[in-house]
Amino acid sequence: MATSRRDVLWEAGKFLILGSAAVSSSPSAAPAPTPAAAPALPAYNPQAHLWGMTIDIEKCIGCGNCVRACEKENDVPEGFFRTWVEHYEIDGADQEHPHVTSPGGGKNGFPPSSDAKAKQFFVPKLCNHCMDSPCVQVCPVGATFDSPDGVVLVDESYCLGCRYCIQACPYGCRYINPAKETVDKCSLCYHRITQGLTTACCEACPTQARQLADLKNPKDPVHEFLRKNKVQVLKPHMATRAKVFYRELDGAVR
């Protein structure tokens, strides 16, 4: 007997109905969000905070403590950096061509310089946790996002590793983690700051050049810092509304 169109449609209809019933009755096709053994997280209201950082160039001695601390706290793979330190050397009036070095991200400090004539300083860098982040805007799957408390984070389980965000970030703050094949970046130690600790880099900075800032907390010393000092963000012309504020930042810094 030849199969009629009626038979085919009837069979297909049964398959669709049974299939949809099976999917809807299965407990949950979505991955279980957390293992049952996970400890309860301390209470935290993301709407009550707005995180950023202040960096005082005058206080940075280029010791690399922040880079090493970040590497240990966040298991950053060798050769990649969530934060790094750059050494700037500017000869005379040639502001357009600064000599920038960052051996090993400045992880083990910098070789001593004896050139007293050039203008020299260190610039620690990290994700600027922009309010209008180019990286968030280009992510096609919602894997990179602005948290309600102003931290740009990555959902590892959603990241496809497409690298759009790496190209979009004007500050070069992102890399692909070779082990996970997903993008990685500074999380502003989100696992620490949401339980009352400071970031690993701020904890390890011996001169307090770096300070975690909660811009929504009226008692945070950041407000006095921003009021009393001349501060600047990196690449203001990119209109990213960055939240890492530098004191005494030279115009030659890119």
Add this chain to the structure above:
Amino acid sequence: MSSNWKEAAHLIRPAVVFLIGLGLFAVARKAVIPPSFGQYGHYRAGALDDIRRKPVHFAGQETCVMCHTEQQTARNAGPHRSISCEACHGPAASHADEPGKLKPAKPEIAALCTRCHEASAAKPAWFKQVSSVTHNAGTSCEVCHQPHSPKL
């Protein structure tokens, strides 16, 4: 009226198939998208808790001085008073959890002191710097300076 229905009868079956397909799509979509997606924006809000669950390695100054009051007193009296313990001793959260089992390694003095204090024109002028060649010529810093309170 009835003749209109008769003319449209051939559309009923494809319409039913379309509706079943639409229903299947809606069910599959609900099953695949996590419930917290879109709670705060175009992302999975549950990712915030996933990130918060990452282990802490640096215990923080307040945790260290719960036990190490002697070192804290020495440190507070000298110019290193604002440097946290873990800046030199490294991450110690595992030590804070099990003080007897896991001891942080003693910092290597030669590398530790010079990383900050080796003289360089690149460092800000206010910061105390010495040349390890002319200042101590190979002698360990510890011979004269106590790291917790380095003033002579």
